Amino acid sequence: MMSQDYPPTIAELTTPCFLVDILRAKLNASRMLERCENLGVQLRPHMKTHKTVELALLQTGGNKSRIVVSTLKEAEFYATNGFDDILYGCPITAHHIPRCTKLAVSRQLHLLYDSHEAISALHNSPVGDGRAWSVFLAVDTGNDREGALWNSDEAVQLAKEAAESEHISFQGIYSHDGHSYRCRGVDEVKKLAEETANKMLFLKNRLLKEGIDCVTTGVGSTPSCINPPDVFSSLSVFHPGNYIFFDYNQQFMQVCGFEEIACRVATRVISHSATGDHLLVDCGFLGLSHDGIAIQQQLPYGFCAFQDQPNLRMVRMTQELGKVEDVNGKVDFEKYPIGKILYIYPWHSCATAAMYSEYFVHEGDAVVGVYKPTRGW
Structure with missing residues (x-):
């Protein structure tokens, strides 16, 4: 939180130190909020870049809700500071369920999964009080990290298992298109982002044909969300994070100056x-x-x-x-x-x-x- 015990100028700080230009951060945050509003999609900003309350409030437009985190420590930190509607954005395993249960009792918590083991662990560890675990299926659209392949039967099966469990509420699909970081220039980023969106919409429609309701279709990385193609308006959620600061990598990619x-x-x-x-x-x-x-x-x-x-x-x-x-x-x-x-x-x-x-x-x-x-x- 804010402290008043600091030197009045940068020149008096002990180095090395990490500086945040607050006016630039505010502008970066407001531009993303405006971009999402114009496209008609929700913004669920990622907190992993900074992990602070103050910058989280900039990203959410002052609302303590709808964020994604990369660690349970972050989830607990934001919950303690009054945030709700928190997505833990790493594939869940049985090991983390006890801590998630404590969070889910007091807050709206969403979990990410990509395995049958995760579904089994959640099904066998109900939250209690008639509540169901809220989950998103992680989808691999080309980043080759977590997730079921977007065009695989496995993705459909994993969604079906979650939807059929009495202790689980299937919310939709989520993909981090981190392979956008391999692009160079706006045109390459837009082309990849369009491909990602179409893959996610393909899977969403396939699930609907199987009778599986897919309320949320979320994608995002800072490069693709800074330069979104028109098809992104058919999605429901963005979840970038780095844009609050940007960095030399983003400048090299021509995402920012x-x-x-x-x-x-x-x-x-x-x-x-x-x-x-x-x-x-x-x-x-x-x-x-x-x-x-x-x-x-x-x-x-x-x-x-x-x-x-x-x-x-x-x-x-x-x-x-x-x-x-x-x-x-x-x-x-x-x-x-x-x-x-x-x-x-x-x-x-x-x-x-x-x-x-x-x-x-x-x-x-x-x-x-x-x-x-x-x-x-």
Whole structure:
């Protein structure tokens, strides 16, 4: 939650630290809400990017309802803070049912499943008080992660088993089209998003022919929901999350511009090399994460981008230190004196945010608050 114990300006913060440009975050959130309203679909925003109450309220338009989370710790955190209509967006297993039962007794909780074992476990562990488990079938539309294949008999069978259980209420189908992250450019994203929507609508119609009511057809990832094709208006729910911050990855994909990225890592120059070929900053992989490093040779600024410093490259990290070189050769130490603050756009904002127990919220150079994310599983 908000704290008043913080320095008044970014320049006075201890580095490395995670910064949230609140005006950019508000704009990103409002644009997604408007986009969904124009398409006539509901927004169920994902909380995994930030895991805070304050940013959740931005994404929901001030309503404490209809969210998706990636851990039960998040579900419990949001329930404790008054949120309802929560989808636990990972395939459920018997191991997690006791914690889910506690949540389902007090809140509207939805579960995701993709196995016969999950249906059996839920059927044999009723919530009680005449309530039924609310479930969505996870569908694989090409991402090759969780879910039953969209055109398989298995998907129909899994839906039928849930619909026939007296202790389960089948709500519909859900797909994370994470393979949209493999696209480059708006046209590729739109083409893939259209294919995803059509696959989900195919499965929905197939279930209806089998007599299985499919109330909800949900899809989404930030790339596809930023650039939705017209067929997305035939769906019922979007569930993106990263758009609240965006990141260098999204900019590289042409989903957003650098000016829309609402998060940065602030770091300070702490050492100049004796040879003049590099400087050190106080941000290593525990302040940035390793995301993007495997494909850094393919990226225009390496695996992270220094704001307004296109010549700088992070070439190596240890836990707490980052080695930075200049693509033009020797580093101009007069331009980058010890103590100078540099700002980094992370490749993956979700992973980088997870490194921090607090986010410093700012408007311009003024720090206006601190948000405390939940952590753990």
